[in-house]
Amino acid sequence: MTSPVLVEPHEGWRRITLNRPDKLNAFTVELHEALAAALDEAAADESCRAVLLTGSGRAFCAGQDLEAIGDDPAGVKTLLTDHYNPLVRRIRALGKPVVCAVNGVAAGAGANVALACDIVLAGRRAKFIQAFAKIGLVPDSGGTWFLPRLVGEARARALALTGEPVSAEQAESWGMIWRAVDDDTLMAEAERLTAHLATQPTVALGLIKQAFGASAANTLDAQLDLEAELQLAACRTPDFAEGVAAFTAKRRAVFTGRP
Numbered sequence: 010m011t012s013p014v015l016v017e018p019h020e021g022w023r024r025i026t027l028n029r030p031d032k033l034n035a036f037t038v039e040l041h042e043a044l045a046a047a048l049d050e051a052a053a054d055e056s057c058r059a060v061l062l063t064g065s066g067r068a069f070c071a072g073q074d075l076e077a078i079g080d081d082p083a084g085v086k087t088l089l090t091d092h093y094n095p096l097v098r099r100i101r102a103l104g105k106p107v108v109c110a111v112n113g114v115a116a117g118a119g120a121n122v123a124l125a126c127d128i129v130l131a132g133r134r135a136k137f138i139q140a141f142a143k144i145g146l147v148p149d150s151g152g153t154w155f156l157p158r159l160v161g162e163a164r165a166r167a168l169a170l171t172g173e174p175v176s177a178e179q180a181e182s183w184g185m186i187w188r189a190v191d192d193d194t195l196m197a198e199a200e201r202l203t204a205h206l207a208t209q210p211t212v213a214l215g216l217i218k219q220a221f222g223a224s225a226a227n228t229l230d231a232q233l234d235l236e237a238e239l240q241l242a243a244c245r246t247p248d249f250a251e252g253v254a255a256f257t258a259k260r261r262a263v264f265t266g267r268p
């Protein structure tokens with residue numbers, strides 16, 4: 010049987026590909042389980058310092074597989090509590106950057122899983138669709154949290170209520186994603202970015218994720234305190250010493266990513 014998730018190791022990073030192209034990489038429990046295992050392995054492997062998430066075929070992900078949903082409302086909630094919510098939490102808690110290459114349509118939970126990633130690149134043919142209301146559902150997988158923060162409440166509400174698609178270029182100009190790029194250069198650009206991040210001070214990058222993760226719920230006072238705490242942790246890493254030494258010697262820093 011073809012694996013619903015492909016993992017391809019590279020020097021310092023790995024590519025994780027959602028792999029149900031005939032169903033536009035829609036989520037099943039099997040896909041969730043394979044993705045959770047792939048992310049946990051990436052987290053545990055010290056030699057992996059960045060992750061690239063993408064989809065195979067013409068789509069990134071069409072959200073929940075609607076043929077595998079069942080008709081028990083309690084089962085729907087369990088899918089969220091047992092699979093989607095842990096997935097979003099895993100991506101946010103991963104102590105290394107996650108780049109998402111949105112290679113085609115990202116609909117429903119597929120769109121929101123993309124938005125959970127740290128840096129999102131999208132090919133120009135990609136679209137982001139809050140498809141939920143079209144089938145009588147509410148946005149999940151963090152959509153009602155990510156969207157207003159990324160694009161403002163007016164756009165977030167309209168997108169969720171209408172289910173209108175957002176093009177990659179519109180998403181970039183609204184600040185929903187980092188960059189829209191040509192489809193035929195998407196993967197090379199995403200790989201270059203991920204490979205670059207994999208050479209950077211990994212512990213500090215993980216702490217940066219932590220700081221942004223906390224900032225939405227923090228007061229400025231609390232965030233200032235947190236920054237001081239995280240800075241202390243960062244400056245205890247060998248990469249900080251290396252960064253300063255390299256700056257002083259006017260040479261390129263060689264970071265190990267080690268704590």
Ligand code: LHQ
Pocket residue numbers: 031032033035071072073074075076078085086088089093114116117118119138140141144146149
């Ligand atoms: C699919 C799917 C799909 C199965 C395309 N399922 N087969 C969480 C937990 C619990 C409950 C519910 O929800 C959630 C979160 C969610 O994600 S809810 C939102 C679920 N997703 C959607 O509502 C999107 C449904 N898909 C679409 O609207 C379209 O397929 C999009 C706009 C994504 C792409 O349109 P097209 O490019 O025209 O492709 P297509 O519709 O022809 O799809 C190609 C094939 O993929 C087709 O299969 P077939 O055997 O006919 O070739 C579709 O049936 C299949 N497919 N999405 N979510």
